[in-house]
Amino acid sequence: xxxxxxxxxxxxxxxxxxxxxxxxxxxxxxxxxxxxxxxxxxxxxxxxxxxxxxxxxxxxxxxxxxxxxxxxxxxxxxxxxxxxxxxxxxxxxxxxxxxxxxxxxxxxxxxxxxxxxxxxxxxxxxxxxxxxxxxxxxxxxxxxxxxxxxxxxxxxxxxxxxxxxxxxxxxxxxxxxxxxxxxxxxxxxxxxxxxxxxxxxxxxxxxxxxxxxxxxxxxxxxxxxxxxxxxxxxxxxxxxxxxxxxxxx
Numbered sequence: 001x002x003x004x005x006x007x008x009x010x011x012x013x014x015x016x017x018x019x020x021x022x023x024x025x026x027x028x029x030x031x032x033x034x035x036x037x038x039x040x041x042x043x044x045x046x047x048x049x050x051x052x053x054x055x056x057x058x059x060x061x062x063x064x065x066x067x068x069x070x071x072x073x074x075x076x077x078x079x080x081x082x083x084x085x086x087x088x089x090x091x092x093x094x095x096x097x098x099x100x101x102x103x104x105x106x107x108x109x110x111x112x113x114x115x116x117x118x119x120x121x122x123x124x125x126x127x128x129x130x131x132x133x134x135x136x137x138x139x140x141x142x143x144x145x146x147x148x149x150x151x152x153x154x155x156x157x158x159x160x161x162x163x164x165x166x167x168x169x170x171x172x173x174x175x176x177x178x179x180x181x182x183x184x185x186x187x188x189x190x191x192x193x194x195x196x197x198x199x200x201x202x203x204x205x206x207x208x209x210x211x212x213x214x215x216x217x218x219x220x221x222x223x224x225x226x227x228x229x230x231x232x233x234x235x236x237x238x239x240x241x242x243x244x245x246x247x248x249x
Contacts, residue, residue, distance in 0.1 A: 001049065001077065002029040003068030004040065004175050005168060010230055014065075017236025021243065023058065027070075031171045032162060037128060040069070040175035042182050046076035053077065054084045063089035063243055067230045069175060071095035072182070075213060078189040088246050091192040091239070094199055094229050095207040098179035101136075101143035112138075115145035124159045125166060132174055140177065187213040192242065194235060196224035 002010075011026035018024055030036055030045055038044065053062055062085055066074030071092030078090045116133065120126045133141055147153050156165035191213045197220050199206060209215050224232040 001064065001066035001070035001073040002027050003070050004171060005029060005031060006067070006070070007032060010067075013231040013233070014236050014239070017233070017240055018243070021240065021247075022063075025056075031167075036171070039132070040171070040178050042072055042076060042178060046073050046080055049073060049077045050080035050084075053081060057085050061086040061088055063087070063091075063246075065091040065093060065239070066095070067093040068095060068226065069179065071207065072179065072184070075184060075187055075189075075191065075209070079185060079187040082188070087189055089192065089243060090189050091194060092207070092209060093194045093235070094196050094224075094226050095209075096199070096202070096226075097205040097207055098176050099204060100180065101140045101173075101176060103139065103142040103146045105146065107142050107145060109138075112142050112145040115148050116141065119148050119155065122157055123166070125170060128160070128170055132170065132177065135177055144173070184212045190214050190216040192216060193218040194229065194238070195220050196226055196229040196232075197222050198225040202226075 006029045008026035008028055011024070015024040015026065027049060030038070030040065053064075062081070064074045064078055064087060066072065072095065074090055074092060078087050081087050120129055123129060133144065136144070148155055156169055158164045158166050160167045160170075191209050193209060193215055195206060195218065200220070219238060221229055221232050221234050221238075224234070229235055
């Protein structure tokens with residue numbers, strides 16, 4: 001299960017590490033699909049992934065891995081597959097809690113709306129931005145307006161292309177808003193957690209999965225960071241050994 005801005009090429013080293021043992025499917029991030037404007041709708045995406053896996057899992061059995069916010073998808077998919085497909089293994093790789101959007105200074109409603117309106121008047125993505133802003137709290141809208149007015153911030157205005165910085169910003173903020181409101185239901189599926197060692201020093205908070213699913217193991221990948229852990233040889237080796245143990249049990 002992919003992180004936010006992830007194509008399947010990021011999973012190639014992992015697929016090679018498991019080559020010969022099992023078929024490997026890498027899902028493309030929704031932002032690269034024709035339905036990307038629905039945003040990071042966790043429940044809808046997880047349901048689509050679960051339907052695909054239920055229809056295509058060899059022998060009615062699968063293993064799931066989610067990287068970054070793909071970990072949220074993997075846990076939700078596992079819950080939806082209960083009673084439909086044997087989920088032999090689930091892993092969440094370097095998943096952080098969503099960053100809250102909290103303004104540093106209070107702003108009046110007039111200041112917030114003026115800043116947002118001025119920016120939207122220059123954006124070719126005004127309609128998607130308005131839809132996203134309408135789902136934000138007053139505090140979150142104030143945070144956006146604060147960022148827009150910060151001379152140290154470069155706010156992109158390059159439209160909605162796949163690689164456009166403005167679209168990537170929209171997708172990032174949409175995911176933060178949705179994940180801040182998403183609450184995982186309890187899941188009985190045991191979870192394996194992988195963490196990049198550099199993430200232990202990160203200002204952001206790593207997800208505490210034990211709140212809603214049993215964590216059976218946590219492994220720190222030395223020499224890895226958030227962006228390269230899914231390609232790290234140690235992750236591939238660990239997964240290969242764990243899955244072989246499960247296959248032979």
